[in-house]
Amino acid sequence: MFKNIGRIGIEMYLLFQHHTTLEILRNVSTDTDIFTITGTGWHFVKYLGPAVVVVGPDCRSERNPYQVMAGPTYQGLFPKIAMLPSSVQHCIWMITVPVIYPRLEAAEQIAHTVATGKKAVTGTYNLLGKVTSSVAGVVGAKGVVGSGFDSVKKAVGKSGLMGGILSPFGDIDMLDELRDQWTHESKDLERTYLIRTLQGISHQKSLRMTFLSGSVSCCGAGLVHDPSKPSDHKTMYQLISSSVVNTPPPSYVLKLLHNNKPLYVPANGHRSTHAQSDTKEDMMEIFQSEPDGRQREMKKLMGRRNYVAVVAFDPEMVGGGGSSVGGSVAGGSVHGGQGKLSLAVDFLVQGDAAFGGVNKYGPVIVPSLDFGR
Structure with a gap:
């Protein structure tokens, strides 16, 4: 059944998104x-x-609990990026789930505890119910007692205490969400391989890599970077924008995501221990206030409906540092015969009213990469 669902999903994706x-x-x-x-x-x-390329890898068709994409897929994709024309300055990777994102380790522990507790509670009530029903059968009240225990189990289950945590199938919904993340331990080696390989291509091509993702029902921006060498090839930005129709995550989830635990990307082939390395992960504090002007405590992620607007611009032209001459900028550095372009990213966030005004946050500036950095 699920194979047919996947097959139909691919057909609809190709038909309606790629015609x-x-x-x-x-x-x-x-x-x-x-x-x-x-x-x-x-x-x-x-x-x-000529200066901006968007790469859209299929992150669903080969996904399983232990990988996002198969090894041969990477080996086919990376050479295509390494052979892009010299005019390309920015490579934007449209990847469904954020590659750079705060960890939800506490939430996973809670989910595991809830899962264990659910099994324990259900098992205890099942055992107690059987014993009590057996005794009640002697006195002719087995049906009444059994019905009572069923009611208690329902109260603890999907429609009761676990109502906001269990999926419609009775499983722990949060655990499924966490396993889907690039930052989950099951995808750890693959994530490091992706980041480190793109850093190598970036250095070789003087090409700025940026990730554009969603699927987490909030918005924000992060980056991996070498604090000792700002904006070199190891710097890659992560832009996160939720779908306009998605419901924002609960406030307690956003609270868990706003932790200050230092995170580092390990060397290729090594698991993350978050020991200090040449690549640090950070989220940017771009949401200083609410749409109504109130100051925000959680400044890294905002759980409101939103979209992003990305504009490529020449910093020399905007700053008045040069005049346009034949498609390049006089006095500016040249990349494939063009002026150096940066990306300006604005987050457009909906206010509280159903048709309320849209508030702009940003811009986040993604600079081009100087040759040899």
């Missing part, structure tokens, strides 16, 4: 639009002008 079908794609010999590497997932590399 194509599997039959058409199988008969196309070029990969200028969307392409497959292993025959399972469909990916794309799109140009937004």
Whole structure:
């Protein structure tokens, strides 16, 4: 059944988001639009002008509890990025779930505790119910006692104390959400491999890497960087924007995400211990106030409906540091015959009213990468 759901999902994705079908794609010999590497997932590399490229890896088709994408997929994707034209300055990776994101270790411990507690409570009531019902059967009240214990179990289950934690199937919903994260321990080595490989390509190509993600029902911005060498090739930004229709996460989840635990990316092939390394993870404090002007305590993530607007601009032109000459900037550095471009990212956040005004936060500036850094 689930295989058929996946098959239909892929067909609908291709039809409504790419306006194509599997039959058409199988008969196309070029990969200028969307392409497959292993025959399972469909990916794309799109140009937004000569200086900005958007890469859309399929992060669902090959996903399982232990991986996001298969090894051969990475081995097919990375060379395409390494061979981009020299005019490309920014590579934006559209990855469904954030690669750079605060940890929810406390929430996972709570979820495990709840899962264990649910099993313990259910088991205890089952055992006690059987014993009591057996005794009650002697006096002719077995049905009444059994009905009473069923009511207690329901009160503890999906419609009672566990109502906000259990999925419709009775499982721990939070655990499923956590396993889906790049930052979960099951994806740890793969995440490090992705970050470290992109850092290497960035250094080789003088290409700024940026992640654009959602699926966490809030907005924010983070980065990995070398504190001793600001804005070098190890610096990669993470932009997070939730869908306009998604419900924001509960406040206690956002509270858990606003922790100050220092996080570091290990060397390739090593598991994260968060021992100090040359690549630190940070979230940016860009939400200083609420849409109504009140000061915010939690400044890194905002749980409101939102979207992002990304604009490429030439800092020399905006700052008046040079004049445009033949597509490049006089007095500015040159990248493939063009002026150096930065990205300005604004977060547009909905206010409290159903059709309330939209508040702008930002901009977050993603600079281009100087040659050789």
